[in-house]
Amino acid sequence: MEPEDDSFDFLFKIILIGDSNVGKTCLVQSFKSGLFSERQQNTIGVDFTVRTLSIDGRRVKMQVWDTAGQERFRTITQSYYRSAHGAMITYDISRRDTFDSVERWLHELQRFGAANLVTALIGNKRDLEAERQVQFSDACKLAEEQGMLAALETSAREARSVEEAFIMMARQLLQQNGLSVTPDTDDHVLLRTNTRTVISGPALTHAARDKPQPCQC
Numbered sequence: 497m498e499p500e501d502d503s504f505d506f507l508f509k510i511i512l513i514g515d516s517n518v519g520k521t522c523l524v525q526s527f528k529s530g531l532f533s534e535r536q537q538n539t540i541g542v543d544f545t546v547r548t549l550s551i552d553g554r555r556v557k558m559q560v561w562d563t564a565g566q567e568r569f570r571t572i573t574q575s576y577y578r579s580a581h582g583a584m585i586t587y588d589i590s591r592r593d594t595f596d597s598v599e600r601w602l603h604e605l606q607r608f609g610a611a612n613l614v615t616a617l618i619g620n621k622r623d624l625e626a627e628r629q630v631q632f633s634d635a636c637k638l639a640e641e642q643g644m645l646a647a648l649e650t651s652a653r654e655a656r657s658v659e660e661a662f663i664m665m666a667r668q669l670l671q672q673n674g675l676s677v678t679p680d681t682d683d684h685v686l687l688r689t690n691t692r693t694v695i696s697g698p699a700l701t702h703a704a705r706d707k708p709q710p711c712q713c
């Protein structure tokens with residue numbers, strides 16, 4: 497993990513949204529420290545974490561906003577949407593209802609988020625395969641229909657594909673800022689079948705929704 501320091505070349509603000517208990521706080525902790533702790537308090541309002549990544553020699557500071565999934569905090573959390581560059585809409589692969597909520601979360605982003613917001617669909621708790629209620633193909637389909645950057649499955653518990661999700665977001669935002677980014681050929685390769693990552697298009701944002709790209713799952 498890179499040492500934290502104050503200098504950076506780019507700063508991106510990423511917001512995590514999704515129903516309560518899907519594992520947003522655990523994902524952020526995993527990204528920050530690589531650790532998983534079983535017992536988490538429900539987030540009150542919004543929590544804030546920072547980690548600087550090194551991508552193609554550029555220091556990319558990721559400011560991550562972990563929002564409360566509970567309805568009663570909705571007014572507070574919505575006020576953070578506008579300044580986000582990227583949003584991860586998170587659901588729990590073992591709870592269908594959390595996937596069914598994704599379109600509602602997308603609608604909120606459309607209402608309150610920036611027009612060029614990059615969105616990714618994150619199916620967390622991939623370790624709970626035996627309790628799976630959402631097929632990855634359904635997530636791919638939805639991500640494609642909604643013009644999202646990607647659909648990924650993660651496990652905060654096993655630290656699987658968590659870092660990749662944030663790196664994918666950072667790379668996309670770099671590209672969106674006109675920077676060339678080398679193809680993923682290192683350890684953080686995306687589009688690997690074992691991470692079950694699917695990029696649905698090169699630069700899909702809300703603005704590009706009317707031009708869907710083929711899903712590769």
Ligand SMILES: Nc1nc2c(ncn2[C@@H]2O[C@H](COP(=O)(O)OP(=O)(O)OP(=O)(O)O)[C@@H](O)[C@H]2O)c(=O)[nH]1
Nearest residue numbers: 516517518519520521522534536539565621652653
């Ligand atoms: N099996 C498994 N459990 C997980 C995983 N991630 C989180 N959990 C558990 O899911 C529960 C909820 O996790 P949180 O991170 O607090 O969920 P949240 O989405 O932040 O919830 P709110 O703060 O209410 O929005 C906790 O009991 C975690 O231990 C995972 O990848 N696998």
